[in-house]
Amino acid sequence: MPAALAVEPPVAAPVVDDQALIAAVLAGSSQAFEEIVTRYQRAVYNLAVRTLRDSNEAQDATQEAFFKAYRALHTFRPGAKFSTWIFTICYRLCCDKLSKRKRISGDELPDRADPSAGPEMLAERSDEAVRLRAAIDALPEKYRTVVTLYHLQGKQYDEIATVLNLPLGTVKTHLFRAKEQLRKALSP
Amino acid sequence: MTHDDDFADLDRMLAALPLEEPPAALRSRILTSTVYRPAPAVHAWEFWLVGTVLALAAWLLWLVATVPHAGERFADLTARLVEQGGLTSLTTLLWLAVGISTAWWISQLSFPTARRVRSR
Numbered sequence: 001m002p003a004a005l006a007v008e009p010p011v012a013a014p015v016v017d018d019q020a021l022i023a024a025v026l027a028g029s030s031q032a033f034e035e036i037v038t039r040y041q042r043a044v045y046n047l048a049v050r051t052l053r054d055s056n057e058a059q060d061a062t063q064e065a066f067f068k069a070y071r072a073l074h075t076f077r078p079g080a081k082f083s084t085w086i087f088t089i090c091y092r093l094c095c096d097k098l099s100k101r102k103r104i105s106g107d108e109l110p111d112r113a114d115p116s117a118g119p120e121m122l123a124e125r126s127d128e129a130v131r132l133r134a135a136i137d138a139l140p141e142k143y144r145t146v147v148t149l150y151h152l153q154g155k156q157y158d159e160i161a162t163v164l165n166l167p168l169g170t171v172k173t174h175l176f177r178a179k180e181q182l183r184k185a186l187s188p
Numbered sequence: 189m190t191h192d193d194d195f196a197d198l199d200r201m202l203a204a205l206p207l208e209e210p211p212a213a214l215r216s217r218i219l220t221s222t223v224y225r226p227a228p229a230v231h232a233w234e235f236w237l238v239g240t241v242l243a244l245a246a247w248l249l250w251l252v253a254t255v256p257h258a259g260e261r262f263a264d265l266t267a268r269l270v271e272q273g274g275l276t277s278l279t280t281l282l283w284l285a286v287g288i289s290t291a292w293w294i295s296q297l298s299f300p301t302a303r304r305v306r307s308r
Contacts, residue, residue, distance in 0.1 A: 030223040037218050045210035055211070062210065063217050070222040132201050133208075151202050179195045186198075 018082040025073055037066060040083065043152050044090050050148040051094040053137055061097060065090035083153065087163045091145065098141065135185040143178035150175055 016035070024032035044065055048058035068089050069076075076085060136147055149160045161171045252258050274280040 025223075033223045034219060037215060041210055041215060041218060042207050045214065046207045049208060059211060059214050059217070062214060063221055066218045067221050128201060129205050132205055147202070151205060152207075179198055183195065183198055186201075 019078060022073060022076060022082065025070075033070065036082070040086055041066070043083065044086055047087055047090050047145075047148055047152060048094055050136060051091065051141065051145050052097060057097055061090055061093045064093050068093075081159065084159045084162050087149065087152070088165075091163050094145075131186060132182070135182050138185060139178055139181055143174055143181065146171060146174040147178045147182070 018036070018039075021032045021036050025036065041062060045058055045062045048061040048065070049055060052058050052061060065086055069086050076082070136144055139147065145164065146160060149163055153159050157168055157171050157175075160175075161168045164171065166174075252262070255261070270276060275284075
């Protein structure tokens with residue numbers, strides 16, 4: 001089962017939970033917010049970079065997501081998962097960027113085509129992680145995001161559905177089709 | 189056989205897939221835009237206040253400028269106020285000067301805290 005890689009703190013990480021950190025930030029602690037950034041910036045960046053397939057835009061989206069989260073931290077519902085909240089913010093920002101990109105370029109597809117992610121290029125890539133990442137990049141946006149969140153959050157389908165604002169059944173269908181396409185792309 | 193079993197290999201690959209490292213500068217970018225954001229030179233409410241005052245001043249200026257013989261009327265009004273206020277009388281001016289200087293002198297007095305503590 002894919003672990004929630006970036007969400008679960010490593011063994012050596014401090015035991016302070018997210019709720020306590022948020023309370024500390026609201027009380028004026030800068031260090032607490034630094035800790036939140038340390039915990040989530042990788043995961044948020046990965047969601048953005050997988051969705052947008054552009055490092056610069058992903059950095060902008062990550063920064064904006066943290067900025068919006070910081071500004072709206074007082075509205076964060078106690079008991080909710082911070083990861084789901086910040087992923088939702090980040091995903092909406094990515095959607096905005098994709099639709100802006102679509103408006104500018106006038107493309108039918110909302111995302112930018114990645115020429116290095118084609119099947120012939122995939123065949124040349126030996127490393128499993130590189131091949132898998134390229135295969136994910138080659139997926140359509142809706143499947144790519146579901147797989148990325150599945151990778152980041154594990155089998156928490158309801159959390160994925162919340163982030164994407166989709167029904168649970170749709171998330172499962174998207175994930176199934178995404179996995180089928182991935183398997184096809186990765187098969188020798 | 190479930191879908192999970194179908195994709196066991198893929199799930200294993202996904203679980204083993206390391207996350208991409210974000211660029212090193214991203215963290216400082218985030219912190220600079222949030223907790224370490226420099227305080228703005230002018231607050232929004234200050235900007236609006238100055239704007240409103242300027243607009244009001246411009247409107248008043250326009251109002252005065254468009255009234256016929258505005259300059260003469262203004263000079264008349266000022267002269268009347270000076271006369272009615274007794275500001276043409278030397279005695280009044282003298283008492284006014286005494287009052288202002290006394291108020292200024294009192295405002296310059298300082299009472300050391302230690303002395304007040306001792307007197308309690």
